[in-house]
Amino acid sequence: MDVLTENWSLYGKGFLGTVELTVYASILALVLGFVMASFRVAPVGSLRVIGTVWVAVLRNTPLTLLFFAVLLGLPRFGLVLPFQVFAVLALGCYTSAFICEALRSGINTVPTGQGEAARSLGMSFGQTLNNVVLPQAFRSVIPPVGSTLIALAKNSAIAGAFSVTELLGTYKTLNELGYSIIWSFIWIAVGYLIITLAISALFNVLEKRWGVAR
Amino acid sequence: MTHSTASATALYDIPGPVTRKRHFLYGVLSTAVILALFGWILYLLFDTDQFTSAKWTPFTYKGIQELLLRGLGNTLKAFAYAAVLSLALGAVLAVGRLSDHKPVRWISTLLVEFFRAMPVLVMIFFIFVALKVQPLPALVAGLTLYNGSVLAEVFRTGINSVERGQREAAYALGMRKTQVTTYVLAPQAVRAMLPTIISQLVVALKDTSLGYLITYEEFLHAGKLIASNLDYDLPFIPVVMVISPIYIGMCMLLSWFATWVARRERRNPKTEGTGVAAAEPGTLLPGRPK
Numbered sequence: 001m002d003v004l005t006e007n008w009s010l011y012g013k014g015f016l017g018t019v020e021l022t023v024y025a026s027i028l029a030l031v032l033g034f035v036m037a038s039f040r041v042a043p044v045g046s047l048r049v050i051g052t053v054w055v056a057v058l059r060n061t062p063l064t065l066l067f068f069a070v071l072l073g074l075p076r077f078g079l080v081l082p083f084q085v086f087a088v089l090a091l092g093c094y095t096s097a098f099i100c101e102a103l104r105s106g107i108n109t110v111p112t113g114q115g116e117a118a119r120s121l122g123m124s125f126g127q128t129l130n131n132v133v134l135p136q137a138f139r140s141v142i143p144p145v146g147s148t149l150i151a152l153a154k155n156s157a158i159a160g161a162f163s164v165t166e167l168l169g170t171y172k173t174l175n176e177l178g179y180s181i182i183w184s185f186i187w188i189a190v191g192y193l194i195i196t197l198a199i200s201a202l203f204n205v206l207e208k209r210w211g212v213a214r
Numbered sequence: 215m216t217h218s219t220a221s222a223t224a225l226y227d228i229p230g231p232v233t234r235k236r237h238f239l240y241g242v243l244s245t246a247v248i249l250a251l252f253g254w255i256l257y258l259l260f261d262t263d264q265f266t267s268a269k270w271t272p273f274t275y276k277g278i279q280e281l282l283l284r285g286l287g288n289t290l291k292a293f294a295y296a297a298v299l300s301l302a303l304g305a306v307l308a309v310g311r312l313s314d315h316k317p318v319r320w321i322s323t324l325l326v327e328f329f330r331a332m333p334v335l336v337m338i339f340f341i342f343v344a345l346k347v348q349p350l351p352a353l354v355a356g357l358t359l360y361n362g363s364v365l366a367e368v369f370r371t372g373i374n375s376v377e378r379g380q381r382e383a384a385y386a387l388g389m390r391k392t393q394v395t396t397y398v399l400a401p402q403a404v405r406a407m408l409p410t411i412i413s414q415l416v417v418a419l420k421d422t423s424l425g426y427l428i429t430y431e432e433f434l435h436a437g438k439l440i441a442s443n444l445d446y447d448l449p450f451i452p453v454v455m456v457i458s459p460i461y462i463g464m465c466m467l468l469s470w471f472a473t474w475v476a477r478r479e480r481r482n483p484k485t486e487g488t489g490v491a492a493a494e495p496g497t498l499l500p501g502r503p504k
Contacts, residue, residue: 041225043225043226043229043233043237044237044240044241044244045237045241046240046241046242046244046245046248047240047241047244050244050248056466057462059469060416060420060462060465060466060469061420061458061461061462061465062419062420062421062422062423062434062461062465063420063423064423064424064426064427064434065423065434065457065458065461065462068426068434068437068438068454069454069458072441072450073450073451073454076262076264076448076450076451077258077259077262077451078258078261078262107225115225119226119227125225125226128225128226129225133225154332154333154334155333156333157333157335157336158335158424158427160335161335161427168333168335168336168339171339171343175343181343181344182344185336185339185340185343185344188336189332189336192331192332192333192336193331193332196331
């Protein structure tokens with residue numbers, strides 16, 4: 001119990017680090033996932049190839065390997081950024097592949113007639129996608145996107161092992177300070193539960209407001 | 215679920231000559247951008263001397279090759295243990311969640327929900343640091359707890375998704391609950407669940423790389439040893455270039471196997487009565503009809 005009360009600032013820093021990592025990586029993943037999903041359904045063959053390769057490679061890359069390559073590999077290219085930024089890049093790109101697949105299957109749930117109707121009104125591919133199909137697709141992908149972002153929050157723990165300030169990493173300092181390891185882990189677990197439950201609550205609200213009952 | 219072709223035709227007409235020309239132009243442009251990007255990366259690689267012989271010679275040495283192979287072997291070993299154990303744990307927890315006894319059901323539900331909600335790495339670190347377990351068993355235990363509880367949900371939904379008539383008919387023949395499950399429901403459910411199970415095993419295979427973080431001597435660990443060797447001029451990028459294709463290739467093979475099984479099953483009349491949704495990466499979304 002004392003571990004938490006005596007180390008508020010340490011836990012707070014770690015907790016905030018995880019939250020920041022999750023938020024920034026989520027934004028990157030959503031944007032990239034959206035771009036890749038529209039590539040994958042585009043009429044242009046080479047764009048479809050780019051999207052397919054992006055998803056196939058990233059979905060099958062172990063996240064630790066990606067962190068290893070990005071955090072320790074990119075600096076050898078002469079690209080020196082704070083580890084925090086690298087971690088957001090790695091997490092965001094990795095998760096974008098899963099977001100892309102969720103969006104794509106959402107696009108597939110929109111009835112064909114909708115697209116046909118849009119086209120017969122003379123809409124272009126971009127207009128059909130943005131004005132007719134995606135608004136409906138977004139509503140049906142709220143649950144899978146939510147669980148993907150929860151997975152992202154959980155995956156952010158790996159960043160701690162690569163010396164980015166986040167929640168799991170706090171155990172090291174506490175261990176050195178001589179606190180009970182079991183209790184420090186219990187509070188870390190509680191921290192992660194708070195974050196994942198918050199995301200899940202947020203997506204429950206979103207779904208209640210916008211979700212489709214099909 | 216329909217495939218990309220169906221959605222593709224929903225989003226755009228079959229292009230006419232003008233549109234085809236425009237699409238061709240887009241295609242050329244995007245290819246050019248991609249090629250430029252690759253060119254730039256290649257330039258960076260050469261510019262930072264990644265292709266000097268000093269950085270690539272280690273891979274010709276037998277000792278280094280053996281080190282990499284040993285690492286790969288350790289990765290596969292951890293994967294094999296984790297796969298078998300999580301299938302077993304998944305079966306046990308699924309049986310628990312389907313039990314008629316309330317306490318058993320509650321405990322299994324609690325375990326499943328907790329282990330799915332925790333980051334795998336936190337569990338692995340806890341077992342490794344707090345319980346002072348050796349790296350391999352710690353890694354395997356963490357992977358088993360997480361993947362086992364995800365698989366438990368897969369098994370449970372699989373059993374529940376077998377058409378009701380099957381269960382009713384079996385009960386009408388006078389079978390016990392155990393008999394109904396093992397003779398009638400499970401065989402049908404397993405066929406339908408197979409692709410989902412294999413996809414979950416891909417997750418387990420990918421997560422064996424977490425062993426690197428607790429000093430388990432797996433594939434990535436071997437790579438790190440070579441990469442940080444001063445004698446070879448820190449061949450970091452070459453190591454990534456050698457290791458990644460092997461790692462990603464292994465996972466892709468397993469993923470493709472899952473897709474192949476799924477495609478076969480879809481054509482199989484024996485599994486028509488069952489449909490299993492893909493396992494989702496994280497749960498904790500209460501209040502949703504399953």
